[in-house]
Amino acid sequence: MGRYLATRLSHVVITLFAMMTLTFFLFRLLPGDPTAMVISPALDPAAQEAMRVRFGLDRPLVEQYFVYLANLARFDFGYSFRTSGPVWDLIQGRLVNTLLLILPSMTAAYAIGAFLGAYIGWHRGSRTEAGVILVATILQSAPLFWLSMLAILFFSIKLDLFPTGHIVSPGSFPEQTWRMYLTWDFLHHLALPFMVNTLYQLCFPLLLMRSTMLSTVGEDFIELARMKGLTERQVLFRHAMPTSLLPLATTLPMILGWAVAGSVVIETIFSWPGLGLLMVEAVTQADYPLVQGAFLLIAVLTVTGTFVADMLYGMLDPRIVYR
Amino acid sequence: MHQRSNINAEPVLHIKGLDLSYATAHGRAAALTNISLSLAPGESLGLVGESGCGKSTLLKAIMGVMPSNAAIEGGQVIFKGADLVAGSKEAWRKARWAGISMIAQSALNALNPVRRISAQIAEAILTHKSMPKSELRARICHLFEIVGVDPERIDDYPHQFSGGMRQRVLIAMALALEPSVVLADEPTTALDVIVQDQIFNRLRALRDELDFAILLVTHDLAVVIENCDRIVVMYGGMIVETGPTREVVRAPSHPYTLGLRNALPRLGVDYEPIAIPGRPPDLVDPAPGCRFAARCPFALPVCRVVTPDLLPSTPDRAARCHRAGEMETLASLAGKVETWNRVGDLANAP
Ligand SMILES: Nc1ncnc2c1ncn2[C@@H]1O[C@H](COP(=O)(O)OP(=O)(O)OP(=O)(O)O)[C@@H](O)[C@H]1O
Ligand code: SF4
């Protein structure tokens, strides 16, 4: 186990390093002059040059690369072209907003999806099963942006139940502070994007869990559990559900990718000031240091998340032996 | 194993006229028809018959744990005087394992792969009675000892055991609550001959010691001869012959039993096993008359019209055949390959 852990960790480090390198060169090789966005060609050449120097854009690429690595090691992601502030400061606050929306939402989606899927699989052939499958299949094949807009149209505009976007009512908190997360206003804004994302994301675990359950129901050990005199509930919760969770657990690494993709869409449509929206803004404004910082952060989150998911799976399934 | 003398005691398990069918795409399949048998305390009864004749179905029906498309259409399963079929589901559930336990057919799949063996045995015990943790562990260790597995390994997972050990674990689990009846569904199918022998020896020793009655399902007549006081022969969901093992094997009263006997190795004879040609009968839409008629070398015209009853010949023997009385004469013919091939040719003819 110890040795396995060491190898896996070294893989994580190598992957991260490769991603940092790739990100660096990818951004430098993009067509167009990124400096043109912040350094207005109308400025006098001396001022333009001064800004180039300030952002380190005048030095050779290789040198820039080593400076970049050294900076990353100190959590220094450079300075935003637009605000001129440190990228890390911008990202930090946005990261919190994203996590507050996506983490509870994905957790709810997987908990509800797994549970509901297990339930309808256990009671196969019921009318509930048919209904749930139909709805889940439709939801899953609908685009997330379309669902979000539909939800806004109906719940926010027509019924006026929820705000159409933003994290708190505009103007109520000029600066981002932890106090704003403790208001009803925040929860009110959170509700709709949370529900849309949860509903959308729960379809996959639901359908997977159901099909796994269908085959688990016929397993010999389920029959033996019944023969031992266990009640139906005990058979479901002690034997059928835990074993059916395994295939779902193997998909955990993929989920991270979906969570990221989902957050970009949801945040854009609900004007949720998170990392996803920040990235979209940064891309449209060609704020390369910012885009790069957000990319790197997501890469780090995904790679470490995958690593953790792998470790968790090993704990769930005793047949996995680490070597 | 010594013969038990308490056959005449009040039976601990008594099945009366049990009918069970499965709902299938083609209609209801009569998997069990009018099954009656009884098991005296401490008795060992062998249940034989070819694949698909309904052996597992019968055991599952006794446990009250059937596939969702199965329905008991009639009859009784009387355990210690109470009819489980007529009683509440809850009463049947409580009788499971505590009173009647089961050694499952497939040791590999019968254990939950992601739970420790100790937990799986403990749960069987705790479902029926409460027990302090230390006593529980001691009990599980003891169970491992009596089936011959190292008690150090109670916390292992199923995949860490060999096939033979898993089968022993299942036996240990079946004995956890000292039931009065143990149902064993081909407990050694997946094992090699030597391990198979070890398991049966252990099972016999345990039965002598703990005095449970056992209903042993197998399609191997030799296993029954070695292990069981009495035998029940099933064909197509019906009992076709029953009686003391030795007598039935020495002088069968049913052509199907004669056919089964042909598969036994015989010492001193130039041995050539003879298979019974043909296929199991259709259970959805059974032909009228004797279910074995299509494959029986001795079938008469009446056999295809009138269904024979299971009639006793002596107080402890019975057979379901119109020609049961002539079986001594027919037995010599049944030992010849030609006798059976003729039926095969007839059955295959257009
Ligand atoms: N769930 C089910 N639905 C429909 N038919 C079934 C079902 N289970 C068993 N059967 C049918 O019932 C008959 C008896 O099956 P059963 O499993 O009891 O046979 P068996 O004697 O145990 O055979 P084997 O020696 O192969 O274990 C077979 O014809 C089988 O196809
Ligand atoms: S009743 Fe007829 S067909 Fe059936 S077993 Fe006896 S002789 Fe054969």
Ligand SMILES: [Mg+2]
């Ligand atoms: Mg079977």
